[in-house]
Amino acid sequence: MILGKEFxxxxxxxxxxxxxxxxxxxxxxxxxxxxxxxxxTEAYRGVEDKACHASKGRTPRTEILYGESGIIYVYLCYGxxxxxxxxxxxxxxxxxxxxxxxxxxxxxxKLTKALQIDKSFKYKALYxxxxxxxxxxxxxxxxxxxxxxGIDYAGEEWVNKPWRFIMVR
DNA sequence: TTAGTGATATCC
DNA sequence: GATATCACTAAA
Numbered sequence: 001m002i003l004g005k006e007f008x009x010x011x012x013x014x015x016x017x018x019x020x021x022x023x024x025x026x027x028x029x030x031x032x033x034x035x036x037x038x039x040x041t042e043a044y045r046g047v048e049d050k051a052c053h054a055s056k057g058r059t060p061r062t063e064i065l066y067g068e069s070g071i072i073y074v075y076l077c078y079g080x081x082x083x084x085x086x087x088x089x090x091x092x093x094x095x096x097x098x099x100x101x102x103x104x105x106x107x108x109x110k111l112t113k114a115l116q117i118d119k120s121f122k123y124k125a126l127y128x129x130x131x132x133x134x135x136x137x138x139x140x141x142x143x144x145x146x147x148x149x150g151i152d153y154a155g156e157e158w159v160n161k162p163w164r165f166i167m168v169r
Numbered sequence: 170t171t172a173g174t175g176a177t178a179t180c181c
Numbered sequence: 182g183a184t185a186t187c188a189c190t191a192a193a
Binding site for chain 1: 173174175176177178
Binding site: 042044051052053075076077078079080081083085098100107108109110148149150151153154 | 186187188189190
C-alpha cells in the first residue's frame with residue numbers, strides 16, 4: 001500500500017515513528033527501482049523547536065516547511081550532502097520529518113546519494129508520484145527513541161528531546 | 170580530529 | 182559584496 005497525502009497530514013511526532021519500517025521506493029528514468037526500508041527518522045517540530053530550520057523565521061528557504069504536507073524538502077548540508085525531509089502537519093505549521101537512515105545506508109546523506117536525491121526533488125510530492133514514494137508492507141517494527149544528533153547549536157532543551165526514531169528489528 | 174564543500178542568512 | 186554558519190562523511 002502506498003502512503004497517501006493524509007498520512008503526512010498529521011503531527012510530525014505521529015508521522016516520524018510510523019515512517020520507520022516503511023519502504024522508500026525510488027524509480028529511476030530507466031525504469032529501475034530501488035526499495036529501501038526506512039530504519040531511522042527524526043522529527044523537527046515548528047518554530048519553537050530551535051533545531052528546526054523554521055525556528056529562525058519564515059524565509060525563502062523555510063517557506064516550504066509552512067506549505068503542503070507530503071512535500072519533499074531537500075536541504076544541502078555542509079556544501080556536500082543532500083538531506084531529505086518530508087513536510088508534515090497542518091498548513092502554516094512548519095514541521096517535518098528527516099529521513100536519517102535506510103537499511104544498508106546509515107547516514108542521511110548516504111541515503112540521498114543512493115537514491116540520487118538532489119535539489120531537483122525539492123517541492124516534489126512524496127505521494128501520487130512516479131519517481132519516489134513510500135509503501136507500507138504491513139511490517140510493524142519495534143521502535144526505540146533517542147535524542148537527536150548534530151544539533152548542538154539548538155540548546156540542551158531541544159537536543160534532549162527524544163525525537164529520533166530507530167528501528168530495532 | 171579534521172578537511173572538504175556550497176547554499177543561506179546576516180551582516181556591511 | 183563579504184563572511185559565518187551548518188540536521189554530514191570520509192580519511193586518518
